[in-house]
Amino acid sequence: MNYKTTRLNGYPLKFHPIFKERLWGGQKLKTVLKKEITGDTIGESWELSAVEDNVSIVSNGPWKGQSLQALIEMYGEDLLGAHVYRTFGNSFPILIKFIDAKKDLSIQLHPNDDLARERHDSFGKTEMWHVMQADEEAELIIGFNKDVTQEEYREHLDNNTLSNILNYEQVTKGDTFFINVGKVHAIGAGVLLAEIQQTSDITYRIYDWNRKDKDGNTRELHTELALDAIDYKKKDDFRVSYPKAVNSPNEMVTCPYFITNYLVVEGVLHLDHSDKDSFVIYMCVEGSCKILANDVEEVLDTGETLLIPATLKNIEIQGDHAQLLEVHL
Known part of the structure:
Protein backbone atom coordinates (compact mmCIF):
# COMPACT_ATOMS: atom_id res chain seq x y z
CA MET A 1 0.00 0.00 0.00
CA ASN A 2 1.29 3.46 -0.91
CA TYR A 3 0.65 5.36 2.30
CA LYS A 4 1.26 8.78 0.72
CA THR A 5 -1.25 8.44 -2.10
CA THR A 6 -3.94 6.10 -0.79
CA ARG A 7 -6.95 7.87 0.69
CA LEU A 8 -7.52 6.99 4.34
CA ASN A 9 -9.48 3.75 4.39
CA GLY A 10 -11.88 4.58 7.19
CA TYR A 11 -12.12 1.91 9.87
CA PRO A 12 -12.21 2.06 13.67
CA LEU A 13 -8.63 2.59 14.83
CA LYS A 14 -7.29 1.06 18.03
CA PHE A 15 -3.93 1.96 19.57
CA HIS A 16 -1.35 0.46 21.89
CA PRO A 17 -1.62 2.10 25.33
CA ILE A 18 1.40 3.98 26.66
CA PHE A 19 1.96 3.15 30.33
CA LYS A 20 3.40 5.67 32.76
CA GLU A 21 5.07 4.73 36.03
CA ARG A 22 4.10 7.19 38.75
CA LEU A 23 5.06 7.59 42.40
CA TRP A 24 1.36 7.36 43.28
CA GLY A 25 0.37 4.57 40.84
CA GLY A 26 -0.97 1.12 41.63
CA GLN A 27 -2.32 -2.05 40.05
CA LYS A 28 -5.91 -1.26 39.04
CA LEU A 29 -5.01 -0.72 35.39
CA LYS A 30 -4.12 -4.43 35.51
CA THR A 31 -6.64 -5.84 37.97
CA VAL A 32 -9.69 -3.78 36.95
CA LEU A 33 -9.01 -2.78 33.35
CA LYS A 34 -7.07 -5.96 32.47
CA LYS A 35 -4.16 -4.13 30.89
CA GLU A 36 -0.89 -5.94 30.41
CA ILE A 37 1.29 -3.98 32.78
CA THR A 38 4.30 -5.32 34.66
CA GLY A 39 5.31 -2.54 37.07
CA ASP A 40 3.93 -2.07 40.58
CA THR A 41 3.32 1.67 40.29
CA ILE A 42 1.76 2.24 36.86
CA GLY A 43 -0.43 5.29 37.34
CA GLU A 44 -1.48 6.22 33.80
CA SER A 45 -2.42 4.56 30.55
CA TRP A 46 -2.21 7.07 27.71
CA GLU A 47 -4.80 5.73 25.31
CA LEU A 48 -4.66 8.28 22.53
CA SER A 49 -1.80 10.74 22.37
CA ALA A 50 0.19 12.83 19.95
CA VAL A 51 2.32 14.42 22.68
CA GLU A 52 5.94 14.60 21.55
CA ASP A 53 7.83 11.40 22.43
CA ASN A 54 4.52 9.82 23.48
CA VAL A 55 2.73 9.26 20.19
CA SER A 56 0.18 6.45 19.97
CA ILE A 57 0.77 3.55 17.56
CA VAL A 58 -2.10 1.82 15.71
CA SER A 59 -2.66 -1.76 16.88
CA ASN A 60 -5.20 -3.02 14.32
CA GLY A 61 -6.03 -3.22 10.64
CA PRO A 62 -4.12 -2.05 7.54
CA TRP A 63 -2.51 0.83 9.44
CA LYS A 64 -1.15 -1.35 12.24
CA GLY A 65 2.27 -0.05 13.28
CA GLN A 66 1.70 3.48 11.97
CA SER A 67 1.76 6.36 14.44
CA LEU A 68 -1.17 8.67 15.02
CA GLN A 69 1.06 11.60 14.06
CA ALA A 70 2.01 9.97 10.76
CA LEU A 71 -1.63 9.40 9.87
CA ILE A 72 -2.48 13.02 10.67
CA GLU A 73 0.35 14.30 8.50
CA MET A 74 -0.66 12.02 5.61
CA TYR A 75 -4.42 12.38 5.78
CA GLY A 76 -5.15 15.61 7.67
CA GLU A 77 -8.84 16.46 7.40
CA ASP A 78 -9.83 12.91 6.35
CA LEU A 79 -8.80 11.78 9.81
CA LEU A 80 -9.46 14.89 11.90
CA GLY A 81 -12.26 16.66 10.03
CA ALA A 82 -11.87 19.79 7.93
CA HIS A 83 -12.78 22.20 10.73
CA VAL A 84 -10.48 20.50 13.24
CA TYR A 85 -7.65 20.43 10.71
CA ARG A 86 -8.05 24.12 9.89
CA THR A 87 -7.94 24.92 13.61
CA PHE A 88 -5.15 22.61 14.79
CA GLY A 89 -3.23 21.64 11.67
CA ASN A 90 -1.13 18.54 12.29
CA SER A 91 -1.61 18.72 16.07
CA PHE A 92 -4.02 16.23 17.61
CA PRO A 93 -6.06 18.35 20.04
CA ILE A 94 -7.06 15.76 22.67
CA LEU A 95 -5.19 13.48 25.08
CA ILE A 96 -7.07 10.47 26.44
CA LYS A 97 -6.00 8.62 29.61
CA PHE A 98 -7.02 6.15 32.27
CA ILE A 99 -5.58 7.02 35.70
CA ASP A 100 -5.11 4.80 38.77
CA ALA A 101 -4.31 6.66 41.98
CA LYS A 102 -3.21 4.22 44.67
CA LYS A 103 -1.92 7.23 46.60
CA ASP A 104 -2.89 10.90 46.53
CA LEU A 105 -1.63 12.82 43.53
CA SER A 106 0.12 16.11 44.09
CA ILE A 107 -2.02 19.23 44.38
CA GLN A 108 -1.69 20.95 41.06
CA LEU A 109 -3.25 23.14 38.40
CA HIS A 110 -2.85 23.85 34.71
CA PRO A 111 -2.32 27.20 32.96
CA ASN A 112 -4.73 28.63 30.42
CA ASP A 113 -3.97 28.77 26.70
CA ASP A 114 -2.41 32.23 26.83
CA LEU A 115 -0.02 31.46 29.66
CA ALA A 116 0.83 28.03 28.27
CA ARG A 117 1.56 29.49 24.85
CA GLU A 118 3.66 32.33 26.26
CA ARG A 119 5.65 30.23 28.71
CA HIS A 120 5.78 26.77 27.16
CA ASP A 121 4.69 27.04 23.51
CA SER A 122 1.88 24.65 24.41
CA PHE A 123 -1.89 24.42 24.73
CA GLY A 124 -3.44 24.96 28.13
CA LYS A 125 -5.03 21.99 29.86
CA THR A 126 -8.77 21.99 30.37
CA GLU A 127 -9.83 18.49 31.40
CA MET A 128 -12.63 16.29 32.68
CA TRP A 129 -12.73 13.19 34.88
CA HIS A 130 -15.18 10.29 34.89
CA VAL A 131 -14.85 8.03 37.94
CA MET A 132 -14.85 4.34 36.98
CA GLN A 133 -14.17 2.89 40.42
CA ALA A 134 -13.54 4.39 43.85
CA ASP A 135 -12.63 2.84 47.17
CA GLU A 136 -14.80 3.65 50.17
CA GLU A 137 -14.46 7.30 51.25
CA ALA A 138 -12.18 8.11 48.31
CA GLU A 139 -11.95 11.84 47.57
CA LEU A 140 -10.92 14.39 45.00
CA ILE A 141 -9.61 17.87 45.72
CA ILE A 142 -11.25 20.46 43.46
CA GLY A 143 -10.85 24.17 44.06
CA PHE A 144 -10.98 26.15 47.29
CA ASN A 145 -13.59 25.97 50.06
CA LYS A 146 -13.78 29.77 50.15
CA ASP A 147 -12.53 32.75 48.18
CA VAL A 148 -8.89 33.40 49.03
CA THR A 149 -6.39 36.07 48.13
CA GLN A 150 -3.02 35.32 46.65
CA GLU A 151 -1.49 36.44 49.94
CA GLU A 152 -3.69 34.05 51.98
CA TYR A 153 -2.86 31.21 49.62
CA ARG A 154 0.86 31.89 49.92
CA GLU A 155 0.63 32.03 53.72
CA HIS A 156 -1.08 28.63 53.89
CA LEU A 157 1.44 27.21 51.46
CA ASP A 158 4.37 28.50 53.53
CA ASN A 159 2.79 27.24 56.79
CA ASN A 160 2.06 23.77 55.41
CA THR A 161 -1.69 24.31 55.98
CA LEU A 162 -2.87 24.41 52.37
CA SER A 163 -5.35 21.58 53.00
CA ASN A 164 -7.32 23.89 55.32
CA ILE A 165 -8.58 25.96 52.39
CA LEU A 166 -9.10 23.20 49.82
CA ASN A 167 -12.43 21.71 48.76
CA TYR A 168 -12.78 17.93 49.18
CA GLU A 169 -15.35 15.92 47.23
CA GLN A 170 -16.20 12.33 48.14
CA VAL A 171 -16.73 10.29 44.99
CA THR A 172 -18.37 7.13 43.76
CA LYS A 173 -18.51 5.31 40.46
CA GLY A 174 -20.06 7.40 37.68
CA ASP A 175 -19.27 10.80 39.21
CA THR A 176 -18.00 13.22 36.59
CA PHE A 177 -16.08 16.48 37.01
CA PHE A 178 -15.02 19.31 34.71
CA ILE A 179 -11.71 20.92 35.66
CA ASN A 180 -11.19 24.40 34.30
CA VAL A 181 -7.70 25.81 33.82
CA GLY A 182 -6.46 27.55 36.95
CA LYS A 183 -8.45 25.36 39.33
CA VAL A 184 -6.32 23.62 41.96
CA HIS A 185 -7.06 19.90 42.05
CA ALA A 186 -5.80 16.45 42.95
CA ILE A 187 -7.01 12.89 42.45
CA GLY A 188 -7.19 11.16 45.81
CA ALA A 189 -6.04 7.70 46.79
CA GLY A 190 -8.31 4.87 45.70
CA VAL A 191 -9.75 6.48 42.55
CA LEU A 192 -9.68 4.97 39.06
CA LEU A 193 -10.91 7.33 36.37
CA ALA A 194 -11.05 8.20 32.70
CA GLU A 195 -9.53 11.56 31.79
CA ILE A 196 -10.19 13.64 28.69
CA GLN A 197 -8.07 16.75 28.22
CA GLN A 198 -6.51 19.18 25.83
CA THR A 199 -3.25 17.90 24.38
CA SER A 200 -0.82 19.30 26.92
CA ASP A 201 1.54 17.92 29.52
CA ILE A 202 1.95 21.25 31.35
CA THR A 203 1.30 20.88 35.08
CA TYR A 204 2.11 23.28 37.90
CA ARG A 205 2.68 21.20 41.03
CA ILE A 206 2.11 23.30 44.15
CA TYR A 207 2.17 20.72 46.97
CA ASP A 208 3.31 17.08 47.08
CA TRP A 209 2.65 16.01 50.68
CA ASN A 210 6.38 16.37 51.49
CA ARG A 211 7.02 12.90 50.08
CA LYS A 212 10.13 11.56 48.41
CA ASP A 213 10.69 9.25 45.47
CA LYS A 214 12.53 5.93 45.60
CA ASP A 215 15.85 7.78 45.44
CA GLY A 216 14.99 10.00 48.40
CA ASN A 217 14.33 13.10 46.31
CA THR A 218 11.37 15.44 46.53
CA ARG A 219 9.66 16.34 43.28
CA GLU A 220 9.91 19.80 41.76
CA LEU A 221 7.30 22.36 42.80
CA HIS A 222 6.23 25.26 40.58
CA THR A 223 5.34 27.77 43.28
CA GLU A 224 6.16 30.98 41.42
CA LEU A 225 4.83 29.89 38.05
CA ALA A 226 1.53 28.94 39.66
CA LEU A 227 0.82 32.25 41.39
CA ASP A 228 -0.51 34.04 38.31
CA ALA A 229 -2.23 30.93 36.96
CA ILE A 230 -4.43 30.04 39.95
CA ASP A 231 -8.15 30.84 40.13
CA TYR A 232 -8.51 31.90 43.76
CA LYS A 233 -12.33 32.05 43.76
CA LYS A 234 -14.60 29.39 45.25
CA LYS A 235 -16.67 28.13 42.33
CA ASP A 236 -19.10 25.22 42.38
CA ASP A 237 -18.76 24.72 38.64
CA PHE A 238 -17.08 21.36 38.47
CA ARG A 239 -19.56 18.55 39.24
CA VAL A 240 -21.28 17.35 36.06
CA SER A 241 -24.87 16.12 36.07
CA TYR A 242 -25.93 14.11 33.04
CA PRO A 243 -28.86 11.93 31.94
CA LYS A 244 -28.42 8.21 31.35
CA ALA A 245 -30.98 7.45 28.65
CA VAL A 246 -30.36 4.13 26.90
CA ASN A 247 -29.24 4.07 23.24
CA SER A 248 -28.96 7.84 22.97
CA PRO A 249 -26.02 10.23 23.38
CA ASN A 250 -26.39 12.00 26.75
CA GLU A 251 -24.60 15.33 26.99
CA MET A 252 -21.97 15.49 29.74
CA VAL A 253 -19.54 18.29 28.86
CA THR A 254 -19.53 20.82 26.03
CA CYS A 255 -16.61 23.23 25.95
CA PRO A 256 -14.43 24.83 23.24
CA TYR A 257 -11.90 21.99 23.54
CA PHE A 258 -14.06 18.85 23.45
CA ILE A 259 -17.62 17.57 23.62
CA THR A 260 -18.29 14.45 25.67
CA ASN A 261 -21.46 12.35 25.68
CA TYR A 262 -22.41 9.34 27.77
CA LEU A 263 -23.77 6.27 26.00
CA VAL A 264 -25.52 3.24 27.47
CA VAL A 265 -25.85 0.64 24.72
CA GLU A 266 -28.54 -2.04 24.99
CA GLY A 267 -28.84 -4.21 21.91
CA VAL A 268 -28.03 -2.33 18.71
CA LEU A 269 -27.38 1.41 18.38
CA HIS A 270 -26.98 3.04 14.96
CA LEU A 271 -25.13 6.35 14.95
CA ASP A 272 -24.88 8.88 12.11
CA HIS A 273 -22.01 11.36 12.54
CA SER A 274 -22.78 13.32 9.37
CA ASP A 275 -23.46 16.40 11.49
CA LYS A 276 -19.90 16.34 12.87
CA ASP A 277 -16.84 17.75 11.13
CA SER A 278 -14.62 15.85 13.53
CA PHE A 279 -13.14 12.52 14.49
CA VAL A 280 -15.02 10.65 17.24
CA ILE A 281 -13.44 8.78 20.15
CA TYR A 282 -15.07 6.00 22.17
CA MET A 283 -13.84 5.02 25.63
CA CYS A 284 -15.44 1.94 27.15
CA VAL A 285 -15.88 2.58 30.88
CA GLU A 286 -17.98 -0.49 31.69
CA GLY A 287 -18.93 -3.71 29.94
CA SER A 288 -18.09 -4.68 26.40
CA CYS A 289 -19.43 -3.91 22.95
CA LYS A 290 -18.82 -4.40 19.26
CA ILE A 291 -18.34 -1.45 16.94
CA LEU A 292 -19.06 -2.06 13.26
CA ALA A 293 -18.14 0.28 10.40
CA GLN A 318 -23.81 -3.70 19.72
CA GLY A 319 -23.76 -4.19 23.47
CA ASP A 320 -25.43 -5.49 26.60
CA HIS A 321 -25.52 -2.45 28.89
CA ALA A 322 -22.12 -1.30 27.69
CA GLN A 323 -21.20 2.18 28.92
CA LEU A 324 -19.13 4.47 26.72
CA LEU A 325 -17.80 8.00 26.66
CA GLU A 326 -18.14 9.55 23.20
CA VAL A 327 -15.72 12.42 22.55
CA HIS A 328 -15.42 14.78 19.59
CA LEU A 329 -14.84 18.43 18.71
Whole structure:
Protein backbone atom coordinates (compact mmCIF):
# COMPACT_ATOMS: atom_id res chain seq x y z
CA MET A 1 0.00 0.00 0.00
CA ASN A 2 1.29 3.46 -0.91
CA TYR A 3 0.65 5.36 2.30
CA LYS A 4 1.26 8.78 0.72
CA THR A 5 -1.25 8.44 -2.10
CA THR A 6 -3.94 6.10 -0.79
CA ARG A 7 -6.95 7.87 0.69
CA LEU A 8 -7.52 6.99 4.34
CA ASN A 9 -9.48 3.75 4.39
CA GLY A 10 -11.88 4.58 7.19
CA TYR A 11 -12.12 1.91 9.87
CA PRO A 12 -12.21 2.06 13.67
CA LEU A 13 -8.63 2.59 14.83
CA LYS A 14 -7.29 1.06 18.03
CA PHE A 15 -3.93 1.96 19.57
CA HIS A 16 -1.35 0.46 21.89
CA PRO A 17 -1.62 2.10 25.33
CA ILE A 18 1.40 3.98 26.66
CA PHE A 19 1.96 3.15 30.33
CA LYS A 20 3.40 5.67 32.76
CA GLU A 21 5.07 4.73 36.03
CA ARG A 22 4.10 7.19 38.75
CA LEU A 23 5.06 7.59 42.40
CA TRP A 24 1.36 7.36 43.28
CA GLY A 25 0.37 4.57 40.84
CA GLY A 26 -0.97 1.12 41.63
CA GLN A 27 -2.32 -2.05 40.05
CA LYS A 28 -5.91 -1.26 39.04
CA LEU A 29 -5.01 -0.72 35.39
CA LYS A 30 -4.12 -4.43 35.51
CA THR A 31 -6.64 -5.84 37.97
CA VAL A 32 -9.69 -3.78 36.95
CA LEU A 33 -9.01 -2.78 33.35
CA LYS A 34 -7.07 -5.96 32.47
CA LYS A 35 -4.16 -4.13 30.89
CA GLU A 36 -0.89 -5.94 30.41
CA ILE A 37 1.29 -3.98 32.78
CA THR A 38 4.30 -5.32 34.66
CA GLY A 39 5.31 -2.54 37.07
CA ASP A 40 3.93 -2.07 40.58
CA THR A 41 3.32 1.67 40.29
CA ILE A 42 1.76 2.24 36.86
CA GLY A 43 -0.43 5.29 37.34
CA GLU A 44 -1.48 6.22 33.80
CA SER A 45 -2.42 4.56 30.55
CA TRP A 46 -2.21 7.07 27.71
CA GLU A 47 -4.80 5.73 25.31
CA LEU A 48 -4.66 8.28 22.53
CA SER A 49 -1.80 10.74 22.37
CA ALA A 50 0.19 12.83 19.95
CA VAL A 51 2.32 14.42 22.68
CA GLU A 52 5.94 14.60 21.55
CA ASP A 53 7.83 11.40 22.43
CA ASN A 54 4.52 9.82 23.48
CA VAL A 55 2.73 9.26 20.19
CA SER A 56 0.18 6.45 19.97
CA ILE A 57 0.77 3.55 17.56
CA VAL A 58 -2.10 1.82 15.71
CA SER A 59 -2.66 -1.76 16.88
CA ASN A 60 -5.20 -3.02 14.32
CA GLY A 61 -6.03 -3.22 10.64
CA PRO A 62 -4.12 -2.05 7.54
CA TRP A 63 -2.51 0.83 9.44
CA LYS A 64 -1.15 -1.35 12.24
CA GLY A 65 2.27 -0.05 13.28
CA GLN A 66 1.70 3.48 11.97
CA SER A 67 1.76 6.36 14.44
CA LEU A 68 -1.17 8.67 15.02
CA GLN A 69 1.06 11.60 14.06
CA ALA A 70 2.01 9.97 10.76
CA LEU A 71 -1.63 9.40 9.87
CA ILE A 72 -2.48 13.02 10.67
CA GLU A 73 0.35 14.30 8.50
CA MET A 74 -0.66 12.02 5.61
CA TYR A 75 -4.42 12.38 5.78
CA GLY A 76 -5.15 15.61 7.67
CA GLU A 77 -8.84 16.46 7.40
CA ASP A 78 -9.83 12.91 6.35
CA LEU A 79 -8.80 11.78 9.81
CA LEU A 80 -9.46 14.89 11.90
CA GLY A 81 -12.26 16.66 10.03
CA ALA A 82 -11.87 19.79 7.93
CA HIS A 83 -12.78 22.20 10.73
CA VAL A 84 -10.48 20.50 13.24
CA TYR A 85 -7.65 20.43 10.71
CA ARG A 86 -8.05 24.12 9.89
CA THR A 87 -7.94 24.92 13.61
CA PHE A 88 -5.15 22.61 14.79
CA GLY A 89 -3.23 21.64 11.67
CA ASN A 90 -1.13 18.54 12.29
CA SER A 91 -1.61 18.72 16.07
CA PHE A 92 -4.02 16.23 17.61
CA PRO A 93 -6.06 18.35 20.04
CA ILE A 94 -7.06 15.76 22.67
CA LEU A 95 -5.19 13.48 25.08
CA ILE A 96 -7.07 10.47 26.44
CA LYS A 97 -6.00 8.62 29.61
CA PHE A 98 -7.02 6.15 32.27
CA ILE A 99 -5.58 7.02 35.70
CA ASP A 100 -5.11 4.80 38.77
CA ALA A 101 -4.31 6.66 41.98
CA LYS A 102 -3.21 4.22 44.67
CA LYS A 103 -1.92 7.23 46.60
CA ASP A 104 -2.89 10.90 46.53
CA LEU A 105 -1.63 12.82 43.53
CA SER A 106 0.12 16.11 44.09
CA ILE A 107 -2.02 19.23 44.38
CA GLN A 108 -1.69 20.95 41.06
CA LEU A 109 -3.25 23.14 38.40
CA HIS A 110 -2.85 23.85 34.71
CA PRO A 111 -2.32 27.20 32.96
CA ASN A 112 -4.73 28.63 30.42
CA ASP A 113 -3.97 28.77 26.70
CA ASP A 114 -2.41 32.23 26.83
CA LEU A 115 -0.02 31.46 29.66
CA ALA A 116 0.83 28.03 28.27
CA ARG A 117 1.56 29.49 24.85
CA GLU A 118 3.66 32.33 26.26
CA ARG A 119 5.65 30.23 28.71
CA HIS A 120 5.78 26.77 27.16
CA ASP A 121 4.69 27.04 23.51
CA SER A 122 1.88 24.65 24.41
CA PHE A 123 -1.89 24.42 24.73
CA GLY A 124 -3.44 24.96 28.13
CA LYS A 125 -5.03 21.99 29.86
CA THR A 126 -8.77 21.99 30.37
CA GLU A 127 -9.83 18.49 31.40
CA MET A 128 -12.63 16.29 32.68
CA TRP A 129 -12.73 13.19 34.88
CA HIS A 130 -15.18 10.29 34.89
CA VAL A 131 -14.85 8.03 37.94
CA MET A 132 -14.85 4.34 36.98
CA GLN A 133 -14.17 2.89 40.42
CA ALA A 134 -13.54 4.39 43.85
CA ASP A 135 -12.63 2.84 47.17
CA GLU A 136 -14.80 3.65 50.17
CA GLU A 137 -14.46 7.30 51.25
CA ALA A 138 -12.18 8.11 48.31
CA GLU A 139 -11.95 11.84 47.57
CA LEU A 140 -10.92 14.39 45.00
CA ILE A 141 -9.61 17.87 45.72
CA ILE A 142 -11.25 20.46 43.46
CA GLY A 143 -10.85 24.17 44.06
CA PHE A 144 -10.98 26.15 47.29
CA ASN A 145 -13.59 25.97 50.06
CA LYS A 146 -13.78 29.77 50.15
CA ASP A 147 -12.53 32.75 48.18
CA VAL A 148 -8.89 33.40 49.03
CA THR A 149 -6.39 36.07 48.13
CA GLN A 150 -3.02 35.32 46.65
CA GLU A 151 -1.49 36.44 49.94
CA GLU A 152 -3.69 34.05 51.98
CA TYR A 153 -2.86 31.21 49.62
CA ARG A 154 0.86 31.89 49.92
CA GLU A 155 0.63 32.03 53.72
CA HIS A 156 -1.08 28.63 53.89
CA LEU A 157 1.44 27.21 51.46
CA ASP A 158 4.37 28.50 53.53
CA ASN A 159 2.79 27.24 56.79
CA ASN A 160 2.06 23.77 55.41
CA THR A 161 -1.69 24.31 55.98
CA LEU A 162 -2.87 24.41 52.37
CA SER A 163 -5.35 21.58 53.00
CA ASN A 164 -7.32 23.89 55.32
CA ILE A 165 -8.58 25.96 52.39
CA LEU A 166 -9.10 23.20 49.82
CA ASN A 167 -12.43 21.71 48.76
CA TYR A 168 -12.78 17.93 49.18
CA GLU A 169 -15.35 15.92 47.23
CA GLN A 170 -16.20 12.33 48.14
CA VAL A 171 -16.73 10.29 44.99
CA THR A 172 -18.37 7.13 43.76
CA LYS A 173 -18.51 5.31 40.46
CA GLY A 174 -20.06 7.40 37.68
CA ASP A 175 -19.27 10.80 39.21
CA THR A 176 -18.00 13.22 36.59
CA PHE A 177 -16.08 16.48 37.01
CA PHE A 178 -15.02 19.31 34.71
CA ILE A 179 -11.71 20.92 35.66
CA ASN A 180 -11.19 24.40 34.30
CA VAL A 181 -7.70 25.81 33.82
CA GLY A 182 -6.46 27.55 36.95
CA LYS A 183 -8.45 25.36 39.33
CA VAL A 184 -6.32 23.62 41.96
CA HIS A 185 -7.06 19.90 42.05
CA ALA A 186 -5.80 16.45 42.95
CA ILE A 187 -7.01 12.89 42.45
CA GLY A 188 -7.19 11.16 45.81
CA ALA A 189 -6.04 7.70 46.79
CA GLY A 190 -8.31 4.87 45.70
CA VAL A 191 -9.75 6.48 42.55
CA LEU A 192 -9.68 4.97 39.06
CA LEU A 193 -10.91 7.33 36.37
CA ALA A 194 -11.05 8.20 32.70
CA GLU A 195 -9.53 11.56 31.79
CA ILE A 196 -10.19 13.64 28.69
CA GLN A 197 -8.07 16.75 28.22
CA GLN A 198 -6.51 19.18 25.83
CA THR A 199 -3.25 17.90 24.38
CA SER A 200 -0.82 19.30 26.92
CA ASP A 201 1.54 17.92 29.52
CA ILE A 202 1.95 21.25 31.35
CA THR A 203 1.30 20.88 35.08
CA TYR A 204 2.11 23.28 37.90
CA ARG A 205 2.68 21.20 41.03
CA ILE A 206 2.11 23.30 44.15
CA TYR A 207 2.17 20.72 46.97
CA ASP A 208 3.31 17.08 47.08
CA TRP A 209 2.65 16.01 50.68
CA ASN A 210 6.38 16.37 51.49
CA ARG A 211 7.02 12.90 50.08
CA LYS A 212 10.13 11.56 48.41
CA ASP A 213 10.69 9.25 45.47
CA LYS A 214 12.53 5.93 45.60
CA ASP A 215 15.85 7.78 45.44
CA GLY A 216 14.99 10.00 48.40
CA ASN A 217 14.33 13.10 46.31
CA THR A 218 11.37 15.44 46.53
CA ARG A 219 9.66 16.34 43.28
CA GLU A 220 9.91 19.80 41.76
CA LEU A 221 7.30 22.36 42.80
CA HIS A 222 6.23 25.26 40.58
CA THR A 223 5.34 27.77 43.28
CA GLU A 224 6.16 30.98 41.42
CA LEU A 225 4.83 29.89 38.05
CA ALA A 226 1.53 28.94 39.66
CA LEU A 227 0.82 32.25 41.39
CA ASP A 228 -0.51 34.04 38.31
CA ALA A 229 -2.23 30.93 36.96
CA ILE A 230 -4.43 30.04 39.95
CA ASP A 231 -8.15 30.84 40.13
CA TYR A 232 -8.51 31.90 43.76
CA LYS A 233 -12.33 32.05 43.76
CA LYS A 234 -14.60 29.39 45.25
CA LYS A 235 -16.67 28.13 42.33
CA ASP A 236 -19.10 25.22 42.38
CA ASP A 237 -18.76 24.72 38.64
CA PHE A 238 -17.08 21.36 38.47
CA ARG A 239 -19.56 18.55 39.24
CA VAL A 240 -21.28 17.35 36.06
CA SER A 241 -24.87 16.12 36.07
CA TYR A 242 -25.93 14.11 33.04
CA PRO A 243 -28.86 11.93 31.94
CA LYS A 244 -28.42 8.21 31.35
CA ALA A 245 -30.98 7.45 28.65
CA VAL A 246 -30.36 4.13 26.90
CA ASN A 247 -29.24 4.07 23.24
CA SER A 248 -28.96 7.84 22.97
CA PRO A 249 -26.02 10.23 23.38
CA ASN A 250 -26.39 12.00 26.75
CA GLU A 251 -24.60 15.33 26.99
CA MET A 252 -21.97 15.49 29.74
CA VAL A 253 -19.54 18.29 28.86
CA THR A 254 -19.53 20.82 26.03
CA CYS A 255 -16.61 23.23 25.95
CA PRO A 256 -14.43 24.83 23.24
CA TYR A 257 -11.90 21.99 23.54
CA PHE A 258 -14.06 18.85 23.45
CA ILE A 259 -17.62 17.57 23.62
CA THR A 260 -18.29 14.45 25.67
CA ASN A 261 -21.46 12.35 25.68
CA TYR A 262 -22.41 9.34 27.77
CA LEU A 263 -23.77 6.27 26.00
CA VAL A 264 -25.52 3.24 27.47
CA VAL A 265 -25.85 0.64 24.72
CA GLU A 266 -28.54 -2.04 24.99
CA GLY A 267 -28.84 -4.21 21.91
CA VAL A 268 -28.03 -2.33 18.71
CA LEU A 269 -27.38 1.41 18.38
CA HIS A 270 -26.98 3.04 14.96
CA LEU A 271 -25.13 6.35 14.95
CA ASP A 272 -24.88 8.88 12.11
CA HIS A 273 -22.01 11.36 12.54
CA SER A 274 -22.78 13.32 9.37
CA ASP A 275 -23.46 16.40 11.49
CA LYS A 276 -19.90 16.34 12.87
CA ASP A 277 -16.84 17.75 11.13
CA SER A 278 -14.62 15.85 13.53
CA PHE A 279 -13.14 12.52 14.49
CA VAL A 280 -15.02 10.65 17.24
CA ILE A 281 -13.44 8.78 20.15
CA TYR A 282 -15.07 6.00 22.17
CA MET A 283 -13.84 5.02 25.63
CA CYS A 284 -15.44 1.94 27.15
CA VAL A 285 -15.88 2.58 30.88
CA GLU A 286 -17.98 -0.49 31.69
CA GLY A 287 -18.93 -3.71 29.94
CA SER A 288 -18.09 -4.68 26.40
CA CYS A 289 -19.43 -3.91 22.95
CA LYS A 290 -18.82 -4.40 19.26
CA ILE A 291 -18.34 -1.45 16.94
CA LEU A 292 -19.06 -2.06 13.26
CA ALA A 293 -18.14 0.28 10.40
CA ASN A 294 -17.26 -0.24 6.74
CA ASP A 295 -17.70 -4.00 7.18
CA VAL A 296 -15.07 -3.94 9.93
CA GLU A 297 -15.91 -5.18 13.43
CA GLU A 298 -13.91 -4.26 16.54
CA VAL A 299 -14.55 -5.39 20.11
CA LEU A 300 -14.21 -2.66 22.73
CA ASP A 301 -13.83 -3.90 26.30
CA THR A 302 -13.73 -1.97 29.55
CA GLY A 303 -10.62 0.19 29.59
CA GLU A 304 -10.20 0.29 25.82
CA THR A 305 -10.35 3.27 23.47
CA LEU A 306 -11.12 3.56 19.77
CA LEU A 307 -10.85 6.38 17.21
CA ILE A 308 -13.38 6.84 14.39
CA PRO A 309 -11.88 8.88 11.49
CA ALA A 310 -13.88 11.92 10.38
CA THR A 311 -14.66 10.32 7.00
CA LEU A 312 -16.44 7.44 8.71
CA LYS A 313 -19.96 8.73 9.31
CA ASN A 314 -22.13 5.70 10.01
CA ILE A 315 -21.36 3.15 12.70
CA GLU A 316 -23.23 0.49 14.63
CA ILE A 317 -22.61 -0.42 18.26
CA GLN A 318 -23.81 -3.70 19.72
CA GLY A 319 -23.76 -4.19 23.47
CA ASP A 320 -25.43 -5.49 26.60
CA HIS A 321 -25.52 -2.45 28.89
CA ALA A 322 -22.12 -1.30 27.69
CA GLN A 323 -21.20 2.18 28.92
CA LEU A 324 -19.13 4.47 26.72
CA LEU A 325 -17.80 8.00 26.66
CA GLU A 326 -18.14 9.55 23.20
CA VAL A 327 -15.72 12.42 22.55
CA HIS A 328 -15.42 14.78 19.59
CA LEU A 329 -14.84 18.43 18.71
